Amino acid sequence: MSIGEPFSRIDGPIKVTGTARYTADLRAANMLYGVLVTASIPAGKVTGIDKGGAMLEAGVVRVLTHEDMPRARTPIAGPPFAHSFLPLQDDQIRHEGQVVALVLAESLEAAEAGARKVQVRYAPTKATMPVALAWPEIDRAAEPPRNTGYFFLEPEFSKGDAVHNLAKAPKTVATVYSQPSRHHNPMETSAVLALWEGDALTVYDSTQHVFAVQRGLAALFGIPPASVRVISQHTGGAFGVKGLIGAHEALAAQAARIAGRPVRIALSRANMYSFLGYQPRIVQKMGLGADEKGILTGITHDVVNLATVTDDYIEAATEASKALYATPTMWLRQRAERANVAMPTAMRAPGEGPGMWALESAMDELAVDLGMDPLDLRLANYAETDPATGAPWSSKKLRDAYEEGARLFGWRDRPRFPWRDGDWIVGQGMASCLMGTFRFPSRAQVRLRRDGSAVVETGTQDIGTGVLTIFPQIAADVLGIPVSAIEFKMGDTTLPEAGPTYGSSSTMGVGAAVLAAAQDVRNRLARMANLSPAEVCMADGRIGRTGAAESFSVADILERAGESEIVGTGSFDPTKHGAGYSMRTFGAIFVEVGVDPELGLLRLRRAVGSYSVGRIVNPRTARAQLLGGIVWGWGMAAMEQSAFEPSLGRFLSKNLAGVAIPVNADIPSDITVHFVDEVDEKASPIGGKGIGELGATGVAAAVANAVFHATGKRIRDLPITPEKLIA
Ligand code: MOS
Secondary structure (H helix, E strand, C coil): CCCCCCCCCCCHHHHHCCCCCCHHHCCCCCCEEEEEEECCCCCEEEEEEECHHHHHCCCEEEEEECCCCCCCCCCCCCCCECCCCCCCCCCEECCCCCEEEEEEECCHHHHHHHHHHCEEEEEECCCCCCCCCCCCHHHHHCECCCCCCCCCCCCEEEECCHHHHHHCCCEEEEEEEEECCECCCCCCCCEEEEEEECCEEEEEECCCCHHHHHHHHHHHHCCCHHHEEEECCCCCCCCCCCCCECHHHHHHHHHHHHHCCCEEEECCHHHHCCCCCCECCEEEEEEEEECCCCCEEEEEEEEEEEEECCCCCCCCCCHHHHHCECCCCEEEEEEEEEECCCCCCCCCCCCHHHHHHHHHHHHHHHHHHHCCCHHHHHHHCECCCCCCCCCCECCCCHHHHHHHHHHHHCCCCCCCCCEEECCEEEEEEEEEEEEECCCCCEEEEEEEECCCCEEEECCCCCCCCCHHHHHHHHHHHHHCCCHHHEEEECCECCCCCCCCCCCCCHHHHHHHHHHHHHHHHHHHHHHHCCCCHHHEEEECCEEEECCCCCEEEHHHHHHHHCCCEEEEEEEECHHHCCCCCECEEEEEEEEEEEEECCCCEEEEEEEEEEEECECCCCHHHHHHHHHHHHHHHHHHHHCCCCCEECCCCEECCCCCCCCCCCCHHHCCCCEEEEECCCCCCCCCCCCECCCCCHHHCCHHHHHHHHHHHHHCCCCCECCCCHHHHHC
């Protein structure tokens, strides 16, 4: 059995020694380096671009602008592109940081020097800027969403008359929660290397979905997808920002065609703050109605997020209220506040991440008002079925997660009052965790060789979550061979098509495809050995009837058949699994914080996360995912904000120097990650569900609830910075 074993990451050594090759490490013969010039105004048009100074720089080969860029052959709009306008196709400026020119040079230094010399003249127009991050200002600015392809979920939902129920409820909460824009900031900035051989394009890319890049670029050039090969061996973190095709990816491919040479564009950190996505700022108006015992009679959740003048990305925060608590009525609305800003996008735990900040803060406020333990309030409103649709859950052991987490934390015996520890006032808080379940079709192939080694092939991506370890584990489990005997080939559109690496979907989709492919190998072998496929198992290079003493050597079976290997194929089709069931992942997070009331400092002292996520393939890599989510949640709670300067229409700090994110010194070692014992065979034959994003949900609310416990201050605007704690 290798499923369920806590294997260390197979990719650990190559990553910590620098052996793993990322896109920006790659070089092609005769390659040009591309550096982007971005707009310095948020709205208007380009009236002229002087390339003269740039062309005088030694090594600069070409400067491409909207004037010399060929127009796209086919109209391109919406996903898989990150927004509905393509770069350098016209003179319009929609946001500061939009790409206005691409400098190509023989070296990176020359391209950077050239980019500094490109003179762009603008005719600015009045820009629409974000309004105050508060109600009612944002309510007045909000508009109904326009669907240009970037809604991933329903923007409006209602059940019963929630407004009426809230009006007559004995207990109500009506509060507004806000949070600033935040950037993904993966360690590896996005990068792309494009090269043409005749009409065939090869792209090395830092991406979460090689097949989407293949389809998008094929459409852009009007060539068949088979003429585009996309390779992504490693992606150094992504969190959503590499999910769609950014301007640099389209431009590298276009520039390589124009220049007749390979082109590599590796983004600067400033570029990541210029034209790529981020989590938009969000204001959420929450309403809860309950009876005297805390039973919810209605939930209203009204969300406004920042979007662009061209497209509406909708941050589906209402998904939290739609799925977590039993309530007879709900009214959920999503709207957009449009401004001349770059297009936001999904960021780790989109929707529920922000939504749970509001919902779980409001639940704590209700518990305080009722004088009820916040955990009891949640148990009293436990949703036995999907509260929006009434559908049964594919699996849900949230009650166990609450109970086991509470026990590990000591929640039930906790001190009722905050206490002092030196300069610190200590408080505790909790929240639920919730994340949507997204599944994508995937295919895989497994080849078992005569020597007992195997190759697993699937066109998935490695963004650092542990897939390079767990997919070989799944195949090894079926084939009865060690994980070390498996070679895993991924990240290439020439391999069987796999889904995107987002939405916490890989284990279910790609994992199930690998499982099926390995089972296909086993079935074929069984038939070759005249055994019934349904009752065989494999171990130590042999196959036999489960429980029987007799077994047959795989090598012998293959030799007799004159075959060097057996090839099995497998696929996962989400429509064939769990129809009629509602799927979510659940959990609970308990935190203890310290507040220094004089300095306004906030520290995480310990945390327990307890999760209901189905079967765990590898407890070590799974723990790392949830732990990473908790740290991410602490960043959301206490540190992260991408400050925007409206007078300039840009993010103030386009580098990591002015960005506060959690470092080791911010995070205590006392963090417990616990999984309840569960298998969900409806979500996927693997029995597991998604874990990459769940851990980031609920944390900000648990922290704010603990801060309230410690200080009596209810902070409703993130992040919880010293000035808010001193005020
Ligand atoms: Mo994530 S926002 O599903 O990459």
